[in-house]
Amino acid sequence: MFGLETDVFILLAISLLAACAFEFVNGFHDTANAVATVIYTNSLKPTVAVVWSGICNFIGVLFGGIGVAMGIVNLLPVELLVDQNVYHSIAMVLALLISAIIWNLGTWYFGLPSSSSHTLIGSILGVGLAFSTMPESSSAAVNWDKAFETFQALLLSPLLGFSLVVILMFLIRRMVPADVKDQLFKEPKKNAPPPTWIRSILIGTSTLVSFFHGSNDGQKGVGLVMLILIGITPAYFALDIGKDPLAMQGNLARIEQSVSRIDTTRLGQVDRLRLQSTRQEIDELQVMLTGSLVDGKLPAEKRLDVRRDLLLINSNLKKLMASEEVELSKSERDAITQNLDEKQGLRRFTDYAPTWVILMIALSLGLGTMVGWRRIVVTVGEKIGKQHLTYAQGASAELVAASTIGIASALKLPVSTTHVLSSGIAGSMVANKGIKNLQGGTVRNIAAAWVLTLPVSILLSFTLYIFFRWIL
Secondary structure: OOOHHHHHHHHHHHHHHHHHHHHHHHHHHHHHHHHHHHOOOOOOOHEEEEEHHHHHHHHHHHHOOOOHHHHOOOOHHHHHOOOOOHHHHHHHHHHHHHHHHHHHHHHHHHHOOOHHHHHHHHHHHHHHHOOOOOOOOOOOOOOOHHHHHHHHHHHHHHHHHHHHHHHHHHHHHOOHHHHHHHHHHOOOOOOOOOOOHHHHHHHHHHHHHOOOOHHHHHHHEEEEEEEEHHHHHHHOOOOOOOOOOOOHHHHHHHHHHHOOOOOOOHHHHHHHHHHHHHHHHHHHHHHHHHOOOOOEEOHHHHHHHHHHHHHHHHHHHHHHHHHOOOOOHHHHHHHHOOOOOOOOOHOOOOOOHHHHHHHHHHHHHHHHHHHOOOHHHHHHHHHHHHHOOOHHHHHHHHHHHHHHHHHHHHHHOOHHHHHHHHHHHHHHEEEEEOHEEOOHHHHHHHHHHHHHHHHHHHHHHHHHHHHHHHHH
């Protein structure tokens, strides 16, 4: 397959299997976020709830796009993503996958709703930092601009989850008629389903959380698989070979035209070097596109170089447009942005995922959602607050979680479903009877898992990358 040596093919297969395993573990680790409320309010039987959640997760992956997936890929420095040594790439993917799976399984075993998103991102950062200690590294270890944007999303999402649920519970108490309010704030009777209209709301919000979980977390698995494929089989996956490479020429010409209007006399040394590098990459690509195509396709051995040039052009231009020293009109800036984007610009050649990759991850996440759910469901449903979940609490937490995750997916930002939903449950408990309504021990354990996830996963992947580079 792909003309690989036997040992490389075996390592590729192991890496792809590990990516599916991560997404499978992610499924049963995060199932509780969608099904805890419908189970604890007797809206659905547990088996029905997890199967339905699995189906919705599957559909969410299929229709979620790849914006979040590419955000995951682009956390790593360009150098690491275009490393010509296939064994270095294998060390990268094995280190980040194994460290992420270890932490996810550990927190699942102890019933702690920690963040798969934090785990994966921490693992990627650990690999990037480890790569910076290697002799071939000469640039930043991590794409810190993208990392900062990701951290903001991960930090703000649980705060939003907690705050919005408190506000929503307050509004329900003030605005809903007394007879309806009495029903919403009742504790569910044992083994008795809620009134039909309440049950419909709870099932609807659970469905939305499952769908948006698939559309956000599923993309992280897609990003993982693309890291593997680009690193180990760059001749086939470094670029979307289904697109006509000559279509780049128009984008490059328009970018070059806009860039030529930048007044270099006003630029500092750093921006001048970025502009010079951008022009050099554009010239290299233009030469390659006019003289190196074979039957209308880029030669396999050139595709990784083309990917490198495209990524550097994108990175340099974004930094130039953010610089106060660069004077460009709005129309010129818009032209550059349009000719870089993933729909009509240069990034449509690098920001993609084959259909079979999306289907493979959708199946792994959907199947994982249907097993192993009980441990964390018990924590979310019983151990965060001192009282049983009421219908209003369950619906409010799920509605806020679904909205937050959906907006984040639309903005191509990775967020933690676990953080949003758990924070929402905590917010609903506080809104009901104040801070004393939280179980301190459980909240402290969850908080400890959240705080430790990033440093532990960074340390694990850092160590594993060094180890795999040594043995491979």
